[in-house]
Amino acid sequence: MNFPSSCGVLVIGGGNAGFCAAISAAQVQGAGKVVLIDKCPSEWAGGNSYFTAGAFRTVHNGLEDLLPIVNNVDTATAKTIDLPPYTEADFTNDMIRVTGKRTDKALCQVLVNDSNDTVKWLANNGVRFQLSFNRQAYKVNGRTKFWGGLALKTQDGGKGLIQDHLRAASKLGIDVFFSTSAVKLIVNELTGMVQSVVVIHKDQRKVINTDAVVLAAGGFEANPRMRAQFLGPHWDAAFVRGTPYNSGDCLEMAIRDVSAKQAGNWSGCHCVAWDANAPTETGDREISNEFTKSGYPLGIMINRQGSRFVDEGSDLRNYTYAMIGRQILHQPGHIAFQVWDSRTVSWLREEEYRPEVVQRITASSISELAEKCAVHGLEDKQRFERTIREFNHAVYESQRHNPGRSWDPSVKDGLTTQSQAGGLEIPKSNWAVSIDQPPFLAVKVSAGITFTFGGLAINPRTGCVISSVTNQDISGLFCAGEMLGGLFYDNYPGGSGLTSGAVFGRRAGEQAAYYTVPIG
Known part of the structure; x- marks a missing residue:
């Protein structure tokens, strides 16, 4: 592929959230070209999502609701499973409880309400789901009992999830470029809209003109300086659980270049x-x-x-x-x-x-x-x-x-x-x-350390990044995944991170694509 000088939607970050944004954008009728870039080399594809167990927390109506999207349950096995429904109230209460009542209510509502439909959207786009027998169920008195409100995982965990995303992106004609770091956001001074991104691609400085940008480049968990600065003493000594490329560059870029508003638990992870x-x-x-x-x-x-x-x-x-x-x-x-x-x-x-x-x-x-x-x-x-x-x-x-x-x-x-x-x-x-x-x-x-909780403030309805100067949407700039702040404080319910990346990535990609569709 030739490196592009322009595109309709530019997604920065190639983890679960980034791929969900790219796939969602590419599915909008009449949308412009979608390009995804990631600063890691191709052999490190997938961001932190690659290192997960692939768990997705979602609202569901019990076993019958999930059986159509999983590939590891036969009829005989299904008869031995106890999997009670996990309602919107259950998910909401878990979010409120484990975050000490500090989760942003609007973001939480979107996460919960969209979770079931988003998981099924992922399945329709080739993500292979399974019931998580090995991680979320115990055999008790001859019955397989699922516990903790969590039952779904992806086949082969995070590795399988990223393989499935890459296949879907290829089918939709999304161009993916690795070894490409975003270093500057450029805004039209008259309209205030993000119009291009300066990148370094294989040691060469280039500019990509674009109608919309989705930031999905992760937190600062791989940056010992920022960990000590924001999380506090001893955090520079924590082991990095996932990718070494989530060093907070895009968070600092957005705050510096467009005065993106900061949100969430910057001392939490x-x-x-x-x-x-x-x-x-x-x-x-x-x-x-x-x-x-x-x-x-x-x-x-x-x-x-x-x-x-x-x-x-x-x-x-x-x-x-x-x-x-x-x-x-x-x-x-x-x-x-x-x-x-x-x-x-x-x-x-x-x-x-x-x-x-x-x-x-x-x-x-x-x-x-x-x-x-x-x-x-x-x-x-x-x-x-x-x-x-x-x-x-x-x-x-x-x-x-x-x-x-x-x-x-x-x-x-x-x-x-x-x-x-x-x-x-x-x-x-x-x-x-x-x-x-x-x-x-x-x-x-x-x-x-897996990921950090501090990030950028967004419009929950659109996924658009909020300006700290105007407190209004920054036109053409969206955010999803670990870069989003306000959902998690101190703790989180297991499996809700990948669900958040998918829910808000899907929403951000779709809204970004509308910027590329010709009017009329």
Whole structure:
């Protein structure tokens, strides 16, 4: 392909949001040429979306609503599945609850109301969806029970999602250029409309004239300076979970060149428990999301000094995993040890905890486990052992005072460390079973940052970027994905990031395309 000097819609960023914007724009009748650029080389295609598990949170009416768009459920399997409806009220309440009531109401409403239709639009455009048996369901009493309001994922996770997007873009004639960085937005001084973008393509400076621009280039999670500046102390030490190319360039460009209004939680981010032996500055495109270590609700976490520091069972994993990395990051040395006994090890996700992807620390006694963890950075072996003894004692007392409760990882089962006899200073509120049946397993984890929550303010109806000077739409400039600010604060419901990218990417692309359609 020859590099273009002009186009109808220019999309900056090649993750899920960017491709949704490009595909949506190209589907508008009479729209001009759609071009997508990304500063990464082609071998890094997909942005952060490539590194995800491919989970999409969506409103649905139960199993029958989702069966037509998934490819991994036969008739016999369907009869064994318990998948209750997930309503607009459920999704809205989850957003409000986990963000501390700070999510922007208008953005949240668009996300929730458009989620089902957008997922089905993606399916119609070749995205291969599946029910997430391996990540979002447990087999309980012979039934497959989905939990946490999340059931859909893409086939082959983020890798499969990006493959599907690339195929759809090719079919629609969208030109995709890698190794192309946007460096300046140029605005018509009379109309205030964005009219062109200065880019560097393979070390050459070029100008692309365009009718509309969609910004979908991610946050600043791969930029240690900006992490320390906006997220605070220690954040420059966080592991980068995904692409090393999300360094905040386009956020700073939009704020500098067109006075784009800033919005959202600039000191907040999505950060998970991450393999402490993973690469520090970038994700691994082969191992990808398997470095996530999300089995902490099934056991306990102990810091380097031998103490627990968080309620591992405060909520279902979907509502805690995006903030648990923050808790680990602020522990001594930015590390912790996840610990289980033989009863819960079998419930851990194989793709995250199998020996091929994680260093498993195993032992036949707690004292032996402490000795082995000391080799990996544990400083106080005695406190480590005492912490587990005290945890076990609290579990025994709780069971004695609350007989009849049964362990069930698919619901908040109420098995806790607290009772009339007292309890722990830091409780475990659900799934609290004693750690006393060998063999024992520990895994060393750190904090893996996924994406940042601060971004640009947009018109929820159109996806148009708002000016900080006029508080009005910046004509011809749109935004979606991780660059959008205002949806998430401190935490987020699992799977809502990809849904947000698709919902607002689709909307931004369609609205941008209308700028290219001839009047009359």
